[in-house]
Amino acid sequence: MVLAVSFLFLFFKANKDGQFEDSHTPAIRILFENKQSKPSKKDQPTKPKSYE
Numbered sequence: 001m002v003l004a005v006s007f008l009f010l011f012f013k014a015n016k017d018g019q020f021e022d023s024h025t026p027a028i029r030i031l032f033e034n035k036q037s038k039p040s041k042k043d044q045p046t047k048p049k050s051y052e
Contacts, residue, residue, distance in 0.1 A: 014020065
C-alpha cells in the first residue's frame with residue numbers, strides 16, 4: 001500500500017512540474033535532426049608546412 005501511494009504521489013508531482021506537457025515534440029524530434037555528413041576538405045586538418 002505504501003509503495004502504491006508513493007508512486008501515485010510521484011506521478012502527481014511530475015504532472016504538476018510539467019513532465020507530461022509536451023507529448024508531440026519528442027515523437028517528431030528525430031525527423032528534424034541534422035544528419036552527419038562526411039567532413040569537407042576545409043574541415044580536415046592540414047599538414048604542417050614542415051612535412052611538405
